[in-house]
Amino acid sequence: MVFLKRQLPLLICFVIGTVTALQYYVPTNFSAEMSEGLSNWYIIVSMFAALLGFVSVGMVHTKKIQRQEPGWAYSTLVILGFLAMVIVGFVSGGKETTPDGRPSSYGWLYNCTLVPLQATMFAILGFYVASAAFRSFRAKSFDAGVLLATAVIVLLGNVPFTNQVWAGWLGIHDVAGVKIEMTDIVSWLIGTPNAAARRGVTFGVALGAIATSLKIIFGIERAYLGGGD
């Protein structure tokens, strides 16, 4: 049993991990076919993982309803919504429209519930951002002041009317040949200091991911196998 629970997964991980990494550097037909095969396997496994996710969500909320834990009414809505979408999806054959081009019941549910709900959730963020900007965005130190000034410039620069006032009415276009219209300033802020910082973060994340991947491939990191033996 230890072999099935520990050694076999480690072996599969080592072989697949090594082969997948190496095929990137071996541009042959065999390598390409193997990559396609592995991708197919990944897609199949991810579909089963999605199924597991659905089952897990269902179980968590069913337990919550059974125990009548705080917020169990919301769990009922989750289960009802989940069932409604699945049943209506099956009845409509997974099609958003009927053969004559009208929205199917599945398409109707999508357009009239999911779309407005998601849009509303995201729109509400705007109100919290406005409130947070007023209450928390303070120039308490030099660094915070620089951040605040940059944010204000980018916010103002993203409004076309600001550029109209800046360049159109005040006539500020360039200084000694350097373009300083609001859009140019914002482009520079995003494309130069921001891109440099982001790239640093991206490199750091990528190096971390490589290190973690190597640890998993070589069996040093085994947390994904779960507890016990």
Added chain:
Amino acid sequence: MEPFFRKLLAMDRRWIFLCLGVAVIFPTFFKLNLPGLKASPNVQAVYDLVENMPEGSKVLVSFDFDPASKPELAPQATAVLRHLFRKKHKVVAMGLWVTGVTMAKDIVSRTAAEANAKYGEDYVYLGWKPGNFAVIENMAADIHNCFPKDNDGKETASLPMMKGIRKLSEFDLVVSLAAGSPGIDTWIAYGSDKYHFKMTGGTTAVNVASMAQYVQAGQMTGLIGAMRGAAEYEMLINQKGDAAAGMDAISLGHYLIVALVVLGNVAYFVTRGSKGGA
């Protein structure tokens, strides 16, 4: 002044919500048509790319967003597709986000109908497939194998347009309209960098800062940023749409937030150190 600012700092946040609500709703009903919109270099680059490709170029448009980002990305998708159909390019649409499948289909069908584009000959909608980056890898090997059927269940290989498109590298351009990951960065890492096709795209306002590095490094050509980018694109194709209509609301919202930040800081500095101050 100090008591006033102290009161201001203690203000119920619902007043802020109300102000923002008014700032966004007012221009929706009473058009201000604020001037000053000008194509930024990044949006101009995307436009030039589409404009200068020879007629009939093969373009893949990936809808990598869900309804949460619809206000920002749907106008971008609409404007880009209108331009693609107008230039008579062959469009293959798909998506990496499952919750965006139906929305994407609506946008593609609507813009295709406007241009009298025929399904299967001028455009195809493949839909969604699970697997994230693995879908890109599979499409690089064989699109017909990755998507044996289109979103409506028709055999992909039987569609006239798809007979000439087998691999990802055969596309003249890939456009990813993305609200996050999987999205532009996934297409670059697993697609364009490895299989060498031209890449461009659009993203939401919060993601512009993250995606700018790819433009600067030349890994993608241009970038449409948020609703403003969509409005710029609409201006370039000379066909105003939802983005242009929403720019007044966006503008007033931005100004209000700047005013709140400034006001909040003034109040902070005035009341700092005093009893009951910030």
